[in-house]
Amino acid sequence: MSATAIGTSVKRKEDASLVRGRGTYVENLTLPGTVFMAVVRSPYPHARIESVDLSAARAAEGVIAAFSGADLAGDWAGGLPCAWPVTEDIKMPPHYPLAVDEARYQGDGVAVVVAESRALAKDAAELVEVEYEQLPSVGDVVKALEDGAPLVHSDLETNECYVWKLESEGGVEEAIAAADVVVTRSYRQPRLIPNAIEPRGLLAQVGPTGEATLWSATQIPHILRFALQLVVGIPESKIRVIAPDVGGGFGSKLDVYAEEALAVALAKRLGRPVKWIEERSENYLATIHGRDVVHELTFAATTDGKITAVKSEATCAMGAYLQLVTPGIPLLGAWVYSGPYEIPHYSVTFTGVFTNTTPTDAYRGAGRPEATYVLERTMDALARELGMDPVELRRRNLVKEFPHTMASGLTIDSGDYEASLDKLLEHLDLDAIRADQAKRRESGDPKQLGVGFSTYNEMCGLAPSRILGAIRYAVGGWDSATIRFQPLGSVQVVVGTSPHGQSHETTFSQIVADRLGVDLDDVEVLHGDTAVSQLGMDTYGSRSLSVGGLALFHASEKVIAKARAIVAHQLEVSEDDLEFASGTFSVKGSPDRTMDIKAVAFQAHAAHNLPDGMEPGLEETATYDPANFSWPGGAHAAVMEVDCETGDTRLVRYVAVDDVGAVVNPQIVDGQVHGGITQGIAAALYEEGVYDDEGNLLTTTMATYLVPSAAELPSYETDRVETAADNPLGIKGVGETGTIASAPAVINAVVDALSHLGVTDIGLPATPERVWRAIEEVRT
């Protein structure tokens, strides 16, 4: 195996610039004549805009222009799009880049100022006088559904956005009625604020003939180009979106934002490049949040622990408006409420609800962490109810044969969940942990020990276009890749995915180098620019390798096929008589008759001697539409120490065994797993976006919202099981697995540490206060 083959830990190509501080993040880019934009935002969760006085701002030093929402109303071809109307009768209120009559959440933009520098724009924004009449507002997703709750959109006459159901054919209620044991539990998963360390940023330029270029810290340059036409009315053919180096996304940059449309519209009006860099406190208000879901989950089971039905009812906050895929986020979890278990009866209901809060949308895992959390917590609750070991309960219910068609209708192509669980137990030494736990319980040690499990699966690799169509998503889920040999044998690879930390340059180079037998350094991966990569569906939902990587595989097959035809023609042999390995074609039985692929590339461009009718050049494009989702899975365990006197917790060990199929670059995959696990641990122990009942955000900075540092976390123990997915590379997605699996393992461990005291639940996140209160409650 070569040092760069698929399966080896090639060191990243991306690092050479990033580790030297030579990244091209939007904030580092500038154009001659650039002006800076500042957005004036509503300080109230809900208010009628009585008047906007821009005169002082317009007169301020360095100010070029200032506009209210009403001033710009004629600039919009349409509102900010929502691409996922999940039901026929979903309520989709209009959402324009600036509010005109009413502001509906704290942070809703009401005016915009453009000035010669960022500081002057900010100074002038403070001079904008907006008169508001405060309106009743609601911040809580459950209260928003109560009779008489303040209405976010009064013309809708309800805060209910939609009700969506998925049920297996018949029998869920009957299975529950007939069950030996029924366990129902409620859970609240709070707001999570994604906190990519690079806030959002934009630079927009519009030329005299209307051609627009937008540099944006986005995950989705292609979808953004499409959406911009709908909002600003410039045809897609004249829009170029460039995602330069992007400093993390986690779903928060998978959106079409008001500021993106504003920057383009203002660049067009003013004839100057417009730049906007989000501040962190602004990011907390104006960039989407995740989660904010209240669940009730019911299991029906037999006394020997076979689960016969799962029923979930969830109330899901949309926020004040529907962003790009806001209503669809719960649906991304709709098929994993049975997780890796064989459960014959299945019912899932989501109620989407408007509140006077920042819109929610995709945050790492999107829907699947929500589902997996309530499923895995309830597995432990059922185990306690049955007096059964939680590992044994899981094992009894795991799917054992693949492919497996679930009661919910989709088919899991591959997996070996028991192998992951077995490997996890090998690493864990559960007997020693239980012995330590028993000793501490016996001695009344203030520091108690608990172990929590999470066996999980997920559906990712978004997504088969036909299925997306069936669930009313507006666009497709395919992706595209081009492999372009240059005449002297170096290779340009153009992909439709758009990375922001995921190492596509390295991983995709490895695939091409491996398939075509060229040097890794001869491969250049181009991405994130719609002028370079015309076709693409971008990066989210653990799709880049499992969809984009497979497009690349198919493009490489096409390149090999064309090269084979050229070689056969020039060596005057049949194509069937050629073997291709390590970049060289050789004639079977005559190993001295060879031609390497670089020579073929030259011949293809010289075109002196090609088969009749063949077009010159060696360049092939493949678009790949997956037939199924990607189905990673695995088993995780957390060991937690809980201080019963203070409620403080410490994560002692975290062990993860994941099956993400075949692995292209183990070091990069481990990095994805580490990062994913950490965001789940953070949700379990630290992070909570807090709104008061009216919708005032109380956690508005990194000083009040705890993004964990290295000091809060341990090093992780990771391992893999590899079952080949049903695709030519055998690969599955990996970007979200850790976040999906880890939160319930951590909370199950905290509850386990305190279960002998009678504690059965801890709210999220399990802060020292919540843990302490849970202990006090059972003591009194």
Added chain:
Amino acid sequence: MRRVALTVNAVQHDLEVEPRELLVYVLRERLGLTGTNVGCDTSSCGSCTVLVNGESVKSCTMLGVQADGMDITTIEGLASNGELHPVQQAFHEHHALQCGFCTPGMVLAAASLIEHGEATSRAAIREGLEGNLCRCTGYHNIVEAVAEAAGVSS
């Protein structure tokens, strides 16, 4: 405007800056040293960490005028003669960066920790890097990289 004299990455600069201008913007916008990133507005994230007279400092917590007469090292000044600093090299080897946005600050904070003899164990490295947030890596590989650069055994 106020005059300040700074030495940045061994180059002397005489500049006119606004009294309210933060050091990070002096570096980024007046000197074009865009390697120092800004990730928050509460001195929480550490992306803007630079070395001021050898000490690791969040350059958003300091005004440009306060840096008058001081010696500053940014990420651009860490490699010498094209050779990566051992911490930069270790970050590359251990895949201690993904999106790279926190990396300049993280590398400088780690270099300072090692320089001060405080990176004595993995636990000490974790404590020492508490002021620098990374959202991508979960810190696992950052700790491994710093441990290697500091000569902490595994």
